[in-house]
Amino acid sequence: MNRRHFMQASAAATMAALTGSAPRALAGPGVKKTDAKADCLILLWMAGGMAQTETFDPKRYTPYEPGLPSDRVLSTFPSIPTAVDGIRISEGLEEIAKVMDRGTLIRSHRVGDLGFILHSRHQYHWHTGYAPPQSVACPHMGSWISRMLGPRNPDIPAFIDVGQNLEIGGESDSLKAFHTAGFVGSEHSPFLISDPADAIASTRPSEMIGASRFENRYKKYKQLVEASAAGKYGGEFQKESLMRSLDNAHRLLSSPAAKAFDLGQEKKEVYDAYNTGRFGQGCLLARRLAEAGARFIEVTTEYIPFRFWDTHENGHNRLAELKRTIDRPIAQLIRDLEERGLLDRTLVVVATEFGRDMMVEGKPGLTVKEQVKQPSVMTDIKHYGMHRHFTEACSVLMFGGGTPKGKLYGLTADERPCSIVKDPVTIEDLHATIYSKMGIAPDAGLEIEKRPFYVTKDGKGKPVEGLFA
Amino acid sequence: MPRYWSSLALLAATPLFAYAASVDFATEVHPILAAHCMPCHSGKTPQAGLLLTNGDGAKKAIVPGKPEASLLLTRILGEGGKPVMPPTGSPLKPAEVAKIRQWITEGAVWPEMSAKSPASTWEAPIAPRKVALPAGSGHPVDLLLDQYWKRNNVTPAAPIADAQFARRAYFDVWGIPPSPQDLDAFVQSQDPDKRAKLIRTLLANNTRYADHWISFWNDMLRNDIGVAYHGERKSITSWLENALDTNKPYRQMVRELLDPGKEGPDGFLIGVNWRGDINASQTPFMQASQNTAQVFLGINLKCASCHDSFINKYRLAQAYGLAAFFSEANELELVRCDMKTGKIQKPEFLYPELAKGIDIGTTTESRRKAAAALFTHPQNGRVSRTLVNRYWQKLVGKGIVEPVDEMDNEPWNADLLDWLAVDFDEHNQDIKHLIERIMTSRAYQMPTVAPGNKIFEGPTPRRVSAEEFIDTASAVTGEWRTAASGDRAAYVRDWKLKSSPLTRALGRPIRDQVYTTRDDAPTTFQALELANGQTLTKLIHRGARRLLGQLAPPPENLYDSRPLRRGYLPFDTKLNGAQKLWLVIEDAGTYDPAKSRFGWADVEFVTKDGTVKPYNSPTKPEPMLSGGAPLADGAMRLYFNKTVEITVPPGVDRIRGRFVIDDDSTPSDIIATPRFFLFGEKPDMDQLIRVAGNAPLARPQSFEGKSAAEVTRYLFRAVLSRNPSEAEQKIAVGNAQRFDAPAVEDLLWSLLMHPEFQYLP
Structure with missing residues (x-):
């Protein structure tokens, strides 16, 4: 398929938008493609609140013993050196430690104070830049990028979202609320792949139909439409838009580019290097998609209340497991991108909705309603871990896309409360940095219901100078 | 090549972000x-x-x-x-x-801040205005439009043919196409009054009317099926269903929405809330201010909720003045751009002159009553105009005022709008009357014209909505999906189910915001879902087989535990002669399925003469606990999506035992919610719960054994409301004598994707 088809398809959507009340472009600089440092963004999302003192911001280690007071413990793992002098991270992340010199570690990401902790609300805030409720349907970061930049390879959806099943029980609806293109239009919706092993299936005709029947069905359909009294019913314009959209879809579903979704195509040793489970497979999928020309890929460890990073209990053991899940795949992803000469123009961001602490729920001095039963003295290993939600500081990793190599940005205190003591980075500014690297100004946006709506909150995000090489 | 296609080409070449020459x-x-x-x-x-x-x-x-x-x-x-x-x-x-x-x-020009353009002097009136109809004996709408067309040199085209009219009418009132028999009956009727009669007949069927129009109201009132954000939000579905079923007068609906009291639809004023701290502009009462202004008055107060609006004439104080009718407190402090101002605002309506003689009072009850009185004030013509305009837009394609949420804008025909509004008032704000008024006009029956014309020359084509699309697939095949309530399921139209990836792709909104129109432009994303999505593939798969008589009716369960949340549940069920049992465990909304432990214990067979035979668990029994104490030792662990097949010993009449949930496996908010079913024959996994009641529409006749030509003819008539041409028949049938199920699926799919189906005539 060639670009022209896609442009006409989206132009058709734009035409329709102009005759309706859909978003209009803002006057002023919007997309600055020449300033882009990256063509593709891979967001590795540690859903549930990744405990920073157990991963990328280790503090004094206190081993477990029954009778240990909770307020004595800052980290439940010792730290290890990395490829960068002066940066130590938590035991269990040895592979990432080896590639630390390819990117920047930010220890000072401070998220919003939203009151009573609700994961999906913080996730909504992080992914859209706005805390709900809002009077406008807020687009996901991937949708903004899809809208502003479009796809790279027109046969690969611009916004791909891997790893999150949206029907998880509680909080399903709040997840759906931000896994959406919002007002930028459903053309920019996330292409959801909840299981990377199944990715190829979502880009191929359904098994219930099969490839050859699928192709024949479409052939017959076009013949029927040709044979009908074309133009007699509905305007030419609507018919053209509809046919074009179906055409795009069918091309996508039979495109050779879809091979990128097939993990089975990868050599066994490579597959095994990534395969620590669904997240690892997702990282491999992201690499293949980046190579094939994807624009934005989010891979999540998946949010399910009380599961994975959302450790309300048994934090230590679960973190050991989680680090095993992420260590090799993330390191391998960075190495593979570098080896293929893609790392410079690919921005990889590892982030989470907030950090964790054993004692503080919320921000120091702005604590919120308790949700975790952490005894003041631990009597069982399941008490040992970072179980509370700490919105003051969390860690972010950034690789590629013009990010300084081997740098440490921001600092948190060594003693509780581990507040940020240097160079805090807000969501707005982190987003401004990310969008800038992708070639989108922080005050780019669209007008909806005559209100300007920006990619960063109120257009006020400022890219962080220290995160540009 | 249509003229707008060349401008499209220009659009493709022009960057989407044009730089403004001078400062706005x-x-x-x-x-x-x-x-x-x-x-x-x-x-x-x-x-x-x-x-x-x-x-x-x-x-x-x-x-x-x-x-x-x-x-x-x-x-x-x-x-x-x-x-x-x-x-x-x-x-x-x-x-x-x-x-x-x-x-x-550039001169530091500070223009008057209002929505109108400098050249326009239009001030939207508040009071209703009775318009004298021009002389003549035609339909009032047509008499008014005749003058408009004379002024604009338009010769109105002749009305569309009967079949197209029927199609439009059925979709506009019921949201589904006419059945081939009903279509034939209508087309063949010689009654000169048949079109008006059809409209009345369609409107008279309350259930089908309500099943279609409720989506319009759900979108507008932010109401949805079972959506929760761990913050306060309340459904008003049963009130809405009743309001549409009984054709409640609009002003009564407005009154009840604004002053619900203890029994009414308070969900509308409660709004959409998330747990935690929220911005001052999004408190429930500020949401109520924005929503009531938008929905009932066509005024955008969203900007004015943070500061004096830059895009229209409304001020922060006005947004707060309206909010103060719905807040707990009797007066509110204005917060401008997240900063408290110290200014206090009491309840004040946007049109203070209407408040004469109305005692607003200070209690929540008195203020809400006052709000209801002010919105439904006989001199508040905006409420009628706003609703009339919405229905005109829905039925004809473009509002008399556009956009429909900006009622300060100038209508392209003020006489038409005002006449319809007063006519609506004079008929007790009867919504069905309004619909009939519009649909019986010649204007409604004109052929569609391309959108984008400044002059009204006829309706514009509208695309079928998500719900209409799926309901058509069901209506045409007789394959309906079910929604459960309690231990009964019913066949329902799509609006009653939670949104699916398909309906979301087709435009069913996430109802966090007020939606008064839906974006219906085709997108690749939608097309992917239509071509390859699970929801549609499955529906068509089953639909084709139902049409061909190949779907057996789903077996009825012998036992349904209903969702079980804690502890244990004894059961004792007759087997009705079954020699094999299927034990199905469904996840009825468990928060964290992987963590839950549950099973059944003490299971025994009982013969007719009372002999008890134990059921021996094929797996090692596991203890189930509650509060640390054993609830059942020796329980057989069960799992979601793992059906257990059990051979029934001869002579056995009943099975009994206990279902148990290990409460210790589900701390705090995680609530395991399994639902257990016992079947005496292989269950249909899509229909475990017993279905009560009929399908929303009579099912079509079975096409078992019928020829491919007959099936083709039926599908064309059912989906496109016409016969296939010879050429189409040839393509569809090919060489087939009879269609197998896949062939029916594929033909049905093609017709549902056909532009002729997707866009109403």
């Missing part, structure tokens, strides 16, 4: 002043005596055309050794300074 005060300068200057330079005693909230005040600090001589700019730049303005908060960015400089250079 309203959207580029005013916001800067509002955010950085007005907090101090406003009110009765502005700082340094400089008022920057209007043009006259600002003149003191500006020399038009000379930025370097203007205090406004020099103080921002901190020139002359004076403190930089603003003295607190973030300084202006270079881009903002540039805008101010440019604005001053």
Whole structure:
């Protein structure tokens, strides 16, 4: 398929938008493609609140013993050196430690104070830049990028979202609320792949139909439409838009580019290097998609209340497991991108909705309603871990896309409360940095219901100078 | 080539972001002043005596055309050794300074801030206006339009043919196409009054009417099936269903929405809330202010909820004045751009003149009653106009005022709008009457024209909605999906089910915001879902087989535990002669399925004469606990999505035992919610719960054994409301004598994707 088809398809959507009340472009600089440092963004999302003192911001280690007071413990793992002098991270992340010199570690990401902790609300805030409720349907970061930049390879959806099943029980609806293109239009919706092993299936005709029947069905359909009294019913314009959209879809579903979704195509040793489970497979999928020309890929460890990073209990053991899940795949992803000469123009961001602490729920001095039963003295290993939600500081990793190599940005205190003591980075500014690297100004946006709506909150995000090489 | 296609080509070439040549005060300068200057330079005693909230005040600090001589700019730049303005908060960015400089250079024009363009002098009236109809004996709408067309040199086209009319009418009132028999009966009827009669007949079927129109109301009132955000939100579905079923007068609906009392639809005023701290502009009462203004008055108060609006004439105080009718407190403090102002606002309606004689009072009840009275005031013609305009847009394609949520804009025909509004009032605001009024006009029956015309020359084509699309697939095949309530399931139309990836792709909104129109442009994303999505593939798969008589009716369960949340549940079920049992465990909404432990214990068979035979678990029994104590030792562990097949020993009549949930496996909010079923024959996994009641529409006859030609003819008539042409018949049938199920699926799919189906005539 060639670009022209896609442009006409989206132009058709734009035409329709102009005759309706859909978003209009803002006057002023919007997309600055020449300033882009990256063509593709891979967001590795540690859903549930990744405990920073157990991963990328280790503090004094206190081993477990029954009778240990909770307020004595800052980290439940010792730290290890990395490829960068002066940066130590938590035991269990040895592979990432080896590639630390390819990117920047930010220890000072401070998220919003939203009151009573609700994961999906913080996730909504992080992914859209706005805390709900809002009077406008807020687009996901991937949708903004899809809208502003479009796809790279027109046969690969611009916004791909891997790893999150949206029907998880509680909080399903709040997840759906931000896994959406919002007002930028459903053309920019996330292409959801909840299981990377199944990715190829979502880009191929359904098994219930099969490839050859699928192709024949479409052939017959076009013949029927040709044979009908074309133009007699509905305007030419609507018919053209509809046919074009179906055409795009069918091309996508039979495109050779879809091979990128097939993990089975990868050599066994490579597959095994990534395969620590669904997240690892997702990282491999992201690499293949980046190579094939994807624009934005989010891979999540998946949010399910009380599961994975959302450790309300048994934090230590679960973190050991989680680090095993992420260590090799993330390191391998960075190495593979570098080896293929893609790392410079690919921005990889590892982030989470907030950090964790054993004692503080919320921000120091702005604590919120308790949700975790952490005894003041631990009597069982399941008490040992970072179980509370700490919105003051969390860690972010950034690789590629013009990010300084081997740098440490921001600092948190060594003693509780581990507040940020240097160079805090807000969501707005982190987003401004990310969008800038992708070639989108922080005050780019669209007008909806005559209100300007920006990619960063109120257009006020400022890219962080220290995160540009 | 249609003329607009060449402009499309131009669009593709032009970058989507055009750079404005000169500064737009309203959207580029005013916001800067509002955010950085007005907090101090406003009110009765502005700082340094400089008022920057209007043009006259600002003149003191500006020399038009000379930025370097203007205090406004020099103080921002901190020139002359004076403190930089603003003295607190973030300084202006270079881009903002540039805008101010440019604005001053261009003459520092401070225009009147309102939605109207400089040339327009239109003031939307508040009071209703009775319009005298022109002389003549036609339909009132047509008499009014005749004048409009004369003025605009338009010759109205002749009405569409019967089949198309029937199609339009059925979709517009019921949201489904006419069945082939009903279509034939209508087309063949010689009754000169048949079109008007059809409309009345369609409107008279309350259930089908309500099943279609409820989606319009759900979108507008932010109501959805079972959506929760761990914050307060309440459904008003049963009230809405009843309101549509009984054709409740609109003013009564408005009254009840604004003053629900203890029994009414309070969900509308409660709004959509998330747990935690929220922005002052999104408190429930501010949401109520925005929503009531948008829905009932066609006014956008969203901007005015944070500051005086830059895009229309509404002010912060007005948004708060309306909010104060719905808040707990009797008066509210204005918060401007997240900063408390110290200004207090009491309840004040947008049209204070209507408040004469109405005692607003100070209690929540009195204020809500007052709100209801003010919105439904006989002299408040805006409420009728706004609703009439919405129905006109829904039925004809473009509102008399556009956009439909900006009722301050000038209508393209004020007489038409005002006449319809008063007619609506004079008929007790009967919504079905309004629909009939519009649909019986000749204007409604005109052929569609392409959208984008300034002059109204006829309806514009509309695309079938998500719900209409799926309901058609069901209606045509007789395959309906079920929604469970309690231990019964019913066949339902799509609106009653939670949104699916398919309906979301086809435009069913996430109802966090008010939606009064839906975006219906085709997108690749939608097309992917239509071509390859699970929901549609499955529906068509089953639908084709149902049409061919190949779907057996789903077996009925012998036992249904209903969702079980804690502890244990004894059961004792007759087997009705079954020799094999299937034990199915469904996840009825467990928060964390992987963590849950549950099973069954003490299972025994009982023969007719009372002999008990134990059921031996094929797996090692596991203990189940509750509060640390055993609930059942020796329980057989069960799992979601793992059906257990059990051979029944001879002579056995009943099975009994206990279902148990290990409460210790489900701490705090995680609630395991398994639902257990016992079947005496292989279950249909899509229909475990017993279905009660009929399908929403009579099922079509079975096509078992019928020829491919007959099936083709039926599908064309059912989906497209016409016979296939010879050429189409040839393509569809090919060489087949009979269609197998896949062939029916594929033909049905093609017809549902056909532009002729997707866009109503």
